Amino acid sequence: MSLPPTTPSLLRRMACWLYEGMLLFGVVFIAGYLFGTLSQTKNAMDNRHALQAFLFVIFGIYFVWLWSKGQTLAMKTWHIRVLDQSGQPLSQSRALLRYLWSWLWVLxxxxxxxGLNLKGGESIVIFIGWVAIWAILSRFHPRHQFWHDALAGTQLVDERPVKP
Incomplete structure (x- = not known):
């Protein structure tokens, strides 16, 4: 009889989240360069909505592909794996659903x-406040999972090596 998988601590999940954000700078850099080259964009403000849509698709490909394999690089570093509710690896459709629900972190x-036409610092304060609220709300989930995981039918599990 095996024990149910444990949920990584909120601190580890948020450290993984921050590390993932740093790694995405590389993805954005390469995708932005590719977009700018292919579209012959000379000014950063030209085609910005098309670039945002392109990045949305690139992020989707990145996360869906890696989550269906079980982990992103940041998740490997922090020994966290994403599974479905039955403990199986994610299908690509389940990973896509998780990707769409994960936008609750930023939307x-x-x-x-x-809507309030806020700029700069005000927007950053609202963003950081929302991320903190969304993370803390996981404490109200029965297994302390993030709510976008509950909505997507996925779970984050601890994958640290077992000590002998």
């Missing part, structure tokens, strides 16, 4: 900032 503060 509410973006919509609020846009």
């Amino acid at each position: 509410p503060p973006l919509v609020l900032s846009w």
Whole structure:
């Protein structure tokens, strides 16, 4: 009889989240260079909505592909694996669903900032506040999972090596 998988601590999950954000700078750099080269964009403000849509698709490909394999590089570093509720690896459709629900990390503060026409520092404060609230809300999940995982039917599990 095996024990149910344990959920990584909130601190480890958030450290993984921050590390993932740093790694995405490389993805954005390469994708932005590719987009700018292919579209012959000379000014950063030209085609910005097309670039945002392109990055949305690139991020989707990145996360869906790696989550369906079980882990991103940041998740490997922090010994975290994503599985479905039955403990199986994610299908690509389940990984896509998780990707879409994971936008709950950023869409509410973006919509609020846009709706209130906020700029710079105010938007950053709202973003950081929302991320903190969204992370803390996981404490109210029965297994302390993030709510986008609950909505997507996925779970993050601890994969640290067992000590002998």
